Amino acid sequence: MQIFNFKQPLNFMRLKWAAIILSSIMLIASVASISIKGINWGLDFTGGTVIEAGFAQPADLPAVRQTLAVAGYSDAVVQLFGTSRDVLIRIPLREDIEQATLGDEVMAILNQNNANGVTMRRIEFVGPSVGEELKQDGGLAMLVALIGILLYVTMRFEWRLSVGAVISLAHDAIITMGLFSILGLEFDLTVLAAILALIGYSINDTIVVFDRIRESFRKLRDTSVTETINDAITSTLNRTVITSLTTVLVLIVLFYMGGALIHGFATALLFGVAIGTYSSIYVASSVAEILGISREDMLPPPPIEKEGENTEALL
Amino acid sequence: MLNKNPLWRYLLVIGVLLLALVYALPNLYPEDPALNISATRGGVVSEQARAELERSFDQANISAKSVVLEEGQVLARFNTTEDQLQAREIAAEKLGANYVTALNLAPATPAWLNAIGASPMKLGLDLRGGVHFLMAVDMKAALNKNLNDMEETFRADLREDRVRYRNIQADLAKGYVTITMRSAEDVAAAQAALKKRDRELVFSPGAEEFSFNTSISELRLKEIQEYALEQNITIIRNRVNEIGVAEPIVQRQGADRIVVQLPGVQDTAKAKEILGATATLEFRLVDTDADLAAALEGRIPPGTELFYSRDGRPVLLEKKIMLTGEHITGASSSFDEYSRPQVSIKLDAKGGNKLSESTRTAIGRRMASVFIEYKPSEELDEKGNPILVKNQEVINDATIQARLGRDFRITGIDSPGEAQNLATLLRAGALLAPIQIIEERTIGPSLGKENIQLGTTAIMWGMVTVLIFMVIYYKAFGLVANLALVANLVLIVGVMSMIPGATLTLPGMAGIVLTVGMAVDANVLIFERIREELADGRSVQQAIHHGYDRAFATITDSNITTLLVALILFGIGTGPVKGFAVTLAIGILTSIFTAVVGTRLLVNLFWGGRRVQSLPI
Numbered sequence: 001m002q003i004f005n006f007k008q009p010l011n012f013m014r015l016k017w018a019a020i021i022l023s024s025i026m027l028i029a030s031v032a033s034i035s036i037k038g039i040n041w042g043l044d045f046t047g048g049t050v051i052e053a054g055f056a057q058p059a060d061l062p063a064v065r066q067t068l069a070v071a072g073y074s075d076a077v078v079q080l081f082g083t084s085r086d087v088l089i090r091i092p093l094r095e096d097i098e099q100a101t102l103g104d105e106v107m108a109i110l111n112q113n114n115a116n117g118v119t120m121r122r123i124e125f126v127g128p129s130v131g132e133e134l135k136q137d138g139g140l141a142m143l144v145a146l147i148g149i150l151l152y153v154t155m156r157f158e159w160r161l162s163v164g165a166v167i168s169l170a171h172d173a174i175i176t177m178g179l180f181s182i183l184g185l186e187f188d189l190t191v192l193a194a195i196l197a198l199i200g201y202s203i204n205d206t207i208v209v210f211d212r213i214r215e216s217f218r219k220l221r222d223t224s225v226t227e228t229i230n231d232a233i234t235s236t237l238n239r240t241v242i243t244s245l246t247t248v249l250v251l252i253v254l255f256y257m258g259g260a261l262i263h264g265f266a267t268a269l270l271f272g273v274a275i276g277t278y279s280s281i282y283v284a285s286s287v288a289e290i291l292g293i294s295r296e297d298m299l300p301p302p303p304i305e306k307e308g309e310n311t312e313a314l315l
Numbered sequence: 316m317l318n319k320n321p322l323w324r325y326l327l328v329i330g331v332l333l334l335a336l337v338y339a340l341p342n343l344y345p346e347d348p349a350l351n352i353s354a355t356r357g358g359v360v361s362e363q364a365r366a367e368l369e370r371s372f373d374q375a376n377i378s379a380k381s382v383v384l385e386e387g388q389v390l391a392r393f394n395t396t397e398d399q400l401q402a403r404e405i406a407a408e409k410l411g412a413n414y415v416t417a418l419n420l421a422p423a424t425p426a427w428l429n430a431i432g433a434s435p436m437k438l439g440l441d442l443r444g445g446v447h448f449l450m451a452v453d454m455k456a457a458l459n460k461n462l463n464d465m466e467e468t469f470r471a472d473l474r475e476d477r478v479r480y481r482n483i484q485a486d487l488a489k490g491y492v493t494i495t496m497r498s499a500e501d502v503a504a505a506q507a508a509l510k511k512r513d514r515e516l517v518f519s520p521g522a523e524e525f526s527f528n529t530s531i532s533e534l535r536l537k538e539i540q541e542y543a544l545e546q547n548i549t550i551i552r553n554r555v556n557e558i559g560v561a562e563p564i565v566q567r568q569g570a571d572r573i574v575v576q577l578p579g580v581q582d583t584a585k586a587k588e589i590l591g592a593t594a595t596l597e598f599r600l601v602d603t604d605a606d607l608a609a610a611l612e613g614r615i616p617p618g619t620e621l622f623y624s625r626d627g628r629p630v631l632l633e634k635k636i637m638l639t640g641e642h643i644t645g646a647s648s649s650f651d652e653y654s655r656p657q658v659s660i661k662l663d664a665k666g667g668n669k670l671s672e673s674t675r676t677a678i679g680r681r682m683a684s685v686f687i688e689y690k691p692s693e694e695l696d697e698k699g700n701p702i703l704v705k706n707q708e709v710i711n712d713a714t715i716q717a718r719l720g721r722d723f724r725i726t727g728i729d730s731p732g733e734a735q736n737l738a739t740l741l742r743a744g745a746l747l748a749p750i751q752i753i754e755e756r757t758i759g760p761s762l763g764k765e766n767i768q769l770g771t772t773a774i775m776w777g778m779v780t781v782l783i784f785m786v787i788y789y790k791a792f793g794l795v796a797n798l799a800l801v802a803n804l805v806l807i808v809g810v811m812s813m814i815p816g817a818t819l820t821l822p823g824m825a826g827i828v829l830t831v832g833m834a835v836d837a838n839v840l841i842f843e844r845i846r847e848e849l850a851d852g853r854s855v856q857q858a859i860h861h862g863y864d865r866a867f868a869t870i871t872d873s874n875i876t877t878l879l880v881a882l883i884l885f886g887i888g889t890g891p892v893k894g895f896a897v898t899l900a901i902g903i904l905t906s907i908f909t910a911v912v913g914t915r916l917l918v919n920l921f922w923g924g925r926r927v928q929s930l931p932i
């Protein structure tokens with residue numbers, strides 16, 4: 001069995017500009033949404049208290065809200081979490097309450113008003129400074145990862161490909177975050193981990209295509225740059241699609257069976273894998289082509305001085 | 316002929332897989348409810364105590380699976396949780412206050428696996444329940460304390476050298492001590508006198524005439540902060556031990572953070588109370604000569620400070636601290652000859668000498684014990700952290716009857732309960748700098764169990780889906796890839812169990828699921844190559860050979876970059892991100908191994924080195 005079986009290379013690069021326009025629109029929409037609407041930062045980043053309480057019977061949310069409002073927590077967000085018996089309560093940071101003991105207090109209040117007993121499933125309190133640091137660390141991790149990739153790909157391949165790879169990775173990360181912003185999904189620590197994993201996945205994909213581009217340049221002597229890139233993408237297309245497919249399959253399993261805590265992670269990666277697959281086919285190679293990659297850049301042995309110059313010019 | 320493997324390569328792969336399998340095995344065994352009994356303050360449980368415990372369990376009709384003494388601790392395993400709880404009460408009753416009994420889950424790993432050091436993966440708190448605290452140490456307070464000490468030391472030093480000064484004042488906000496002299500010569504003399512005792516002091520000109528600012532070097536500043544953090548970690552560790560938790564974690568994180576993890580703890584309020592009590596004790600001399608009435612009006616004599624006792628009585632104490640709580644090594648509450656509550660205190664050698672020296676000339680004077688507590692207030696600083704309020708009160712003052720040494724008593728305490736409370740706090744040690752909880756995560760045990768179950772089912776079904784897909788798509792070669800996938804999972808679990816620092820968390824489990832999905836990538840790359848080679852008209856053996864060869868370069872390149880990402884995540888990330896990075900990195904390495912080395916062997920075994928017309932791919 002085989003999904004694709006092409007006799008001739010498909011002309012992917014014909015859609016180069018269409019892809020670039022599409023990506024630009026998605027990027028602009030993401031950045032606009034992130035800056036206007038903002039990101040629905042989860043507790044890990046904003047600080048505050050989250051309490052997950054397990055009720056013996058399906059929970060009466062209005063009653064829980066009422067109880068909490070009476071006790072002075074009218075700004076608490078109460079919602080179901082996973083099942084109808086699990087309730088998630090979020091209380092934002094407030095100056096007038098001691099957050100560190102809040103979880104125990106709320107549990108006591110809930111227990112007073114429920115004869116059947118409410119069990120504590122999870123209490124998380126995060127101080128404001130921790131969240132701020134986390135945002136910085138997360139941003140830093142992404143930045144360092146991108147720079148590391150930039151250096152490695154420049155060293156192993158060529159600087160134009162390296163720029164293409166990094167642009168396509170940043171593209172994936174920004175658009176995935178943009179989607180979270182547009183849909184108003186909660187961005188917590190597991191989503192951050194997912195985006196970082198996405199960078200790992202997407203670079204993997206991109207390198208496979210690059211590797212083939214390099215090989216095709218050496219093998220096909222009488223073809224244009226565009227044709228060579230088309231050939232490389234076509235011959236790796238099967239692999240690209242199958243790997244994405246198996247990854248998406250397990251992510252769907254994870255989304256439905258991994259539990260509520262993993263939802264954000266699975267959502268981010270499901271979307272990220274799709275966008276990452278698209279970007280490693282279109283964005284990375286298109287950028288490299290526009291930057292003017294040529295056969296000479298890929299032929300062994302590369303003139304060492306010239307490559308050194310290029311690296312310096314970039315950095 | 317192509318595609319034949321030497322025997323040693325088979326042996327190598329089989330050996331690696333067997334090793335991983337053996338080390339992965341302990342994860343399959345269930346856990347026994349157990350009791351962990353240890354002696355407080357680093358003591359050791361004797362064999363006699365162990366035998367006694369075993370006897371008392373027998374008497375109460377609790378059948379213990381085993382009661383063993385290991386590394387100075389007793390581990391008793393039981394069949395049921397009821398037995399375990401009942402046994403805890405018996406043990407606590409039998410052994411008394413010098414022992415700590417902690418509930419534990421001990422892996423029921425067979426002896427032969429234990430003997431080779433195989434143990435199950437460590438589970439994160441999100442998988443087994445418990446509390447996680449992140450605490451911040453208030454470095455500013457530690458430095459302020461140091462500045463105040465400097466102020467006092469300078470006074471004494473200059474007096475001793477007979478250098479007359481006009482004023483010595485610590486500026487806490489700016490972080491230096493300002494010394495004002497009468498003339499330029501005095502400035503030089505004072506600086507020389509101070510420099511003689513401490514070469515690392517840094518002087519800078521002061522705002523006023525004949526004044527200079529004195530601060531300590533950056534290096535020393537760092538040392539003080541390091542020391543404060545280390546001291547706090549030690550103390551928190553002691554306090555955690557008092558709570559009685561099996562396998563607690565107290566770790567430093569960054570420059571001023573401490574992570575505390577207490578698996579299995581549910582009563583967070585109590586844990587917080589014990590951990591968060593940032594108290595310290597100081598002993599100071601009472602200044603009885605000074606005019607208390609004037610001091611109350613604001614004219615506090617230099618060298619003294621105004622304090623209040625519990626009942627609101629003002630007391631003037633000397634600024635000089637005779638002794639601080641850090642030297643206390645033991646404290647216990649009891650009753651004196653008149654049945655009044657008292658606290659007996661033991662000091663370390665340095666503290667003993669210090670107190671002995673300072674009480675030598677103070678017999679007949681009154682010595683006050685000051686209890687200092689730091690509590691977070693309602694107000695927040697610019698960073699949004701609650702500002703700590705220093706609460707200090709004189710808990711008692713007594714006349715020094717004789718020169719005090721390493722053992723002494725504090726009397727005049729109101730109730731036995733208070734004496735006990737004070738003793739506990741003193742015993743746990745005094746924190747050099749106050750700490751506050753800036754993050755708390757409590758996971759209930761039922762949620763932990765649920766998380767494990769959800770994670771395991773997700774891994775299983777994810778695996779099954781991929782296995783089915785691969786067989787449909789690649790036929791017999793799909794089976795080969797599937798064997799590699801299963802081997803990959805065994806390897807991940809085995810390696811995770813072998814690495815001492817690796818902890819499995821919920822995101823880590825997600826990482827494993829993701830690896831399962833991504834691990835097929837290497838196989839897909841190879842198989843697609845083989846198909847291409849076949850389509851190009853190469854012979855079967857050539858196709859296998861070139862397929863593996865060509866794919867190998869791509870696999871290494873693409874995986875090294877992913878590994879790079881995983882390592883960066885591990886280096887920068889904390890908590891769940893780190894847990895995820897560990898599984899991702901391990902997964903990448905094992906999947907390269909199984910795909911490149913493992914499947915090659917199988918492919919060669921079935922189709923290599925002989926005449927084959929076509930490949931089932």
